Amino acid sequence: MTTKRDYYEILGVGKEADNAELKKVYRKLALQYHPDRNPGNKEAEEKFKEAAEAYDVLGDSKKRGIYDQFGHKGLEGSGFSGFGGQEDIFSNFGDIFENIFGFGGGRRSRSGARKGGDLRYDLSLSFMEGAFGTDKDLTIEKMEVCPDCDGIGCEPGTKPEICPHCNGTGQVTRSQGFFTVRTTCPNCRGNGQSIPHPCLKCRGTGQVMVTKTVAVKIPAGVDSGSRLRLTAEGEAGAYGGPPGDLYVFIDVDSHDFFERDNTNVICNIPVSFVQAALGDDIKVQTLDGEKTLVIPKGTQPGDLFRFIGEGIPSLRGGRRGDQIMRMVIKTPTHLSKKQEKLLKEFAKIESGKIANKLKNFIKGTSAKSTG
Numbered sequence: 134m135t136t137k138r139d140y141y142e143i144l145g146v147g148k149e150a151d152n153a154e155l156k157k158v159y160r161k162l163a164l165q166y167h168p169d170r171n172p173g174n175k176e177a178e179e180k181f182k183e184a185a186e187a188y189d190v191l192g193d194s195k196k197r198g199i200y201d202q203f204g205h206k207g208l209e210g211s212g213f214s215g216f217g218g219q220e221d222i223f224s225n226f227g228d229i230f231e232n233i234f235g236f237g238g239g240r241r242s243r244s245g246a247r248k249g250g251d252l253r254y255d256l257s258l259s260f261m262e263g264a265f266g267t268d269k270d271l272t273i274e275k276m277e278v279c280p281d282c283d284g285i286g287c288e289p290g291t292k293p294e295i296c297p298h299c300n301g302t303g304q305v306t307r308s309q310g311f312f313t314v315r316t317t318c319p320n321c322r323g324n325g326q327s328i329p330h331p332c333l334k335c336r337g338t339g340q341v342m343v344t345k346t347v348a349v350k351i352p353a354g355v356d357s358g359s360r361l362r363l364t365a366e367g368e369a370g371a372y373g374g375p376p377g378d379l380y381v382f383i384d385v386d387s388h389d390f391f392e393r394d395n396t397n398v399i400c401n402i403p404v405s406f407v408q409a410a411l412g413d414d415i416k417v418q419t420l421d422g423e424k425t426l427v428i429p430k431g432t433q434p435g436d437l438f439r440f441i442g443e444g445i446p447s448l449r450g451g452r453r454g455d456q457i458m459r460m461v462i463k464t465p466t467h468l469s470k471k472q473e474k475l476l477k478e479f480a481k482i483e484s485g486k487i488a489n490k491l492k493n494f495i496k497g498t499s500a501k502s503t504g
Contacts, residue, residue, distance in 0.1 A: 137205050140187035148201070152192055159188040164283060170375045249276070249368035249377035256381050258351065260393075263385035264420055264445045266353035270346050273379065276368045277343045279335035284369070286339040291330040296321035324372075340369050349381060353446040356393065359383040390418060396445045396454030402438075403461045404428060419443045419456055426458065434462040 141148055144158050162184040164170070171177035190196045190208065199207045254271055278284040287293060295301040299318035303325040306315050317323040331337030347366055355361075360382055367377025391398040402417060412430040416423045419440060426438060437459055444454025468476070 138183070140191050140200065143183055143187040144191065146191075150191075155188060155192050159184060159192075160283060164278070164373075167373055170370065170373065172375060247371040247374040249370040249374065251377040252367045252379045254379060254381045255384065256351075257384050257386065258355070259386050260388035260391065261420070262351065263355050263357075263383070264353065266355070266446075267351045269349050269351060271349055271379075271381070272344060272346050273366075274342060274344050275366075276340040277345075278369045279332060279339055279341045281334040282332035282339065284339040284371075284373070286328045286332055286335065286337040288330040288332050293326040293328050296325055296327045298327075299325065301325040339371070347379065351383070352448060353451065354396065354448040355383050355385065357383060357385045359448075391420070393445065394457075396447050396452075397457055398444050398454070399457045399459065401461045402426070402458045403463050404432070405465065406462050409433070409460065409462050417458060420445070428460075432460055432462075434460060436460045 141150075144150075144155065144162065146154060146158055150158075163181065166177045166181040166184065168178060168181065171181075190200050196208065252273060252275060254273060256269065256271070258267070279286075282289065285293065296303075296318060298320040299305050303318055303321065303323040304315045305318050308314075318325075321327050328337045332339075335341050347363060349361065349363060351361070360380055363379040363381065365376045366379035369376050385393075391400050393399075398420065400418075402415075404413070404415065408415070408428055409432040410430065412432070413428045415426055415428060417426045417440075420443060424440060424443070426440075428438075437457055439458070440456040442453045443456035446453050465472070
């Protein structure tokens, strides 16, 4: 058996709260968890029902008295069983939903609801931020529900009225010869209702422009062209409709040393021809810091070496790629006389080796011909 939460806790009020305060907080919760704003969200649906039940009890002096004295069991003993479904809630609190969404009952608000527009934000990241992820605060301008009128568009204490031009149908009919043409009502723009006393803050639109800071967690491994979706962070919906989404488009800067290839990183490692010839242990920069690379004797230009698991984490599973290092042999410049002398001696030795190999090759060929 599921234990019910305390009604005062659900609405977030103290036991001394009067009906005006109860109605105000319930309207906010009903707006937040309304089914049109949270399509397919079971958790929001349950909170919508829970808030309605709490308000139904605490807003009724008789039920509230029983609950304060005997709790949930006392209400069950008096025959109270809560609401059967959403339509039951709409029919009981039609006046509240009319004030929130500008329609009676709840059925018309559901048919007139429109989802808010989606927004785009272009975010630049450094190479390292893209590799390992980061947290960013995005400052965006967006339309949100007017806090003064809760999106109704009317001054507090007033209500929308049936449009006198279309009698609430949202359409007007006019004749053109033998034809009858129906068009959207220019007075109410198809809403079926007019606002005689527009809200001063939003001028009757039900929405205001706000500047908002949105926190976003950038996962490790994103690259230029990656796109993140922040649900319900777009423009506010109309007539109780759900808000749109915010799409964050990622652009990752290049790096002076590393070049990205999917989850691998590639870099050029400059070594002297002496290091390449004799071998050496050198320090190489990785994404995580320095690491020792062992260069074997006889390393050639363009040879590749690999650090396993030192690349960029994959967006799918987090497994890291490799760091691939390409050897670049540097030719020395500005040689001293001693260095030139040593190199010339080295060249003579190499020339002698080549001459001996050529001599032996010719000698071997002549022997085969004679045989």
